[in-house]
Amino acid sequence: MTEVAAARRDVLLATAEQLFAARGYQATSVRDIAEAMDIKAGSLYAHIETKEDLLWEILTAAADRFFAAADPIVESDLLPMEKLRQLIAAHVQVITDGASLAAVYMNEWRHLTDLRRTEFTARRDAYEALVRGIVRDGIRSGELADLDEKFATLLILSSMNWIYQWYRTDGPMTPDEIARKLTEMLFKGLRRAGA
Amino acid sequence: MTEVAAARRDVLLATAEQLFAARGYQATSVRDIAEAMDIKAGSLYAHIETKEDLLWEILTAAADRFFAAADPIVESDLLPMEKLRQLIAAHVQVITDGASLAAVYMNEWRHLTDLRRTEFTARRDAYEALVRGIVRDGIRSGELADLDEKFATLLILSSMNWIYQWYRTDGPMTPDEIARKLTEMLFKGLRRAGA
DNA sequence: CCTACCGATCGGTAGG
DNA sequence: CCTACCGATCGGTAGG
Structure with a gap:
């Protein structure tokens, strides 16, 4: 070519x-x-060759980005909570860096035909497992509370993945600020300390 | 008829x-x-008369349910944090009670034609404003931390709205358990207390 | 609620 | 990359 x-x-x-x-x-x-x-x-x-090829290539590229951002963090020897903090920052960066890519990734995969849809969801599940592994380690190390591991993972993923819905490049917050605020709210909670 | x-x-x-x-x-x-x-x-x-009528009626019914669940709580004289707790429970109940209704509500509204789409998003924004009002009151009363009000609202909404993605009627958690866990994680945070 | 049908649009192809 | 076209399917209608 x-x-x-x-x-x-x-x-x-x-x-x-x-x-x-x-x-x-x-x-x-x-x-x-x-x-x-x-x-x-x-x-x-x-x-x-087909219209679906376009969708498939876009979805694959999106998945590649999420893994490329997460893998080095997962494989590092940082403490679990610092891993989680960095993963959130990296994940948010991928989303804000390509909000339309993220939108397709979240919404359009179900229009893949069977084989590809299965492959896609497997990769998605594998990514979820990466995050869950960090959450598990954080609970074991005592940095995180004694949480429902799966539920906490879904909370983290959902709060990150919703961002593409409202993020605008010309909005008031930078990607780093978004990641910082999200991390703080997720870790510290919404309640006033000591209340 | x-x-x-x-x-x-x-x-x-x-x-x-x-x-x-x-x-x-x-x-x-x-x-x-x-x-x-x-x-x-x-x-x-x-x-x-048209296929879009079906979509419109489904979306309107869904919005009605969310408002019917939230309105009495918003108008009550409970303290902000208790309002928030009850609103989360009510919202989660609507989602788990009709996961396919929730799925259409979250994903399909953009296929409405202009006038109806505008009306839909206005109602959605109004609902967001209800939640945001409670968050604001909670910050003022000191029950909630000194948060970014809008960001906290989006975090709450996104964590609730993701539930339809994984909730199954025959799953291990009841709607009440989901609401309770979600509230606890959102309010207390994921970090171990004192860590 | 059915039969029979409409024009428009769909994803995709052949041949250049 | 274009012209010209394919069969299939789309939302919707008329008349019963």
Whole structure:
């Protein structure tokens, strides 16, 4: 593949990502994508075989980013709570860095056909297991309270994953501020200390 | 309208709700809905004018439930933190009581056409404002820490709204247990007390 | 609630 | 990357 063709493919993926995030996969036609690129629908098929390939590549790229951000932290020898703090910062960074990528990742995977959907959810579960492992270690080390491990993991993931819904690049908070505030609220709780 | 016709309409709405929750609005055809009811697609239009009417009625019913659960608590004269505790329990109850309704509520509203989408998001914002009002009062009364009010509200809402993703009627936790655990984690935080 | 049908749009292909 | 087109499916309607 030539460099130019590779670049065109990246434009195609970025265009599809934006439209899938804004309207959803099913509501986005190949003609919508082509029009946004100023080409004809049939021309897309010089780059892909099916519309689902676009979704699959976007979802795979998103999963790759989350793992690339988390893996070095998980494998480090930091204490569990510091691992958790850094993982939250890294995860939030991935989301704020590509809010439309995150939106597709959270919402559109169920439109994959069976085999790919199974592979996707397996990776998602594996990521959840990484977070859960840190939570478990934190409970054992005594840094975290004696929590329901699975429930706490879901609370952490859900609070992070909701961010793409309201985050705006031109909003008042930087990604780091978001991560810091979230970590503090999750760790310390909403109650006034001593109340 | 006869009672029989009203009952058929309820079946239609319940069927659409299930399918919209499972596959998404756009991926569900009127033929899918008709087939699930063992009738022909054209027959649906004895009950509705457009497919979007189904989505709109489901979303309106969902919003009604959330407000019906929250309003008496908001208008009570309980202390802010107790209000928040009860609101979380009531909100979780609505979600666990109808996980597919909640799924449609969270995911499918963006497929509404402009006017209805605007009305929907306005109601959603109004609900968020209810929660935020309690959070504000809790901060002022000193029951809650000196939090970023909006951020804390989003944390509470996101942690509640994620529940439909994993809740199963035959799972190990009752709705009350979920609400209790969630409240405790949100209020006390994940860190070991004194750590 | 059914039969029979409408125009529009869908994802995708052949040949250039 | 385009033109021209394919069969399938879409939401919806008329008349019974």
